[in-house]
Amino acid sequence: MKELGASLLLIALLSIAKPVGAASVYMGTLAGDQPFTLNIDNATNGQGKTSVTVVYYLTGGRPATKFDVHFVPAAAREGFLQVIPRGTRLIAVEVAGPANSIVLVDARQGATAFAWDCVSGCTLTFDVQ
Helix, strand or coil, X not given: CHHHHHHHHHHHHHHHCCCCCCXXXXXXXXXXXXXXXXXXXXXXXXXXXXXXXXXEEECCCCCCEEEEEEXXXXXXXXXXXXXXXXXXXXEEEEEECCCCCEEEEEEEECCEEEEEEEECEEEEEEEEC
């Protein structure tokens, strides 16, 4: 029960801590049986580091969510291999950069690529099949 409470608290904090003007965008569908690479380009942003939280919403079982948190330093580009947990039905990628910054996000799985320019921050959502 503590895990469920902690998960709900983190979701609540993420939903109210979004930067002003942060976009929420549906990106498309990922295959659940293979990993994807999440590339974060913070190179044009010399203002500070960017945090990236990947939230996996799971069907059944406990906990109902799984989180991966990454930080990308100012003026850096980093890629993170994301292994999709079994039973995932939805993935949300929360990007929080410094105010008035642009962070380029690119998710790749096989030959499929999804890209978005996050201004100050954004939430990118993926279905999983």
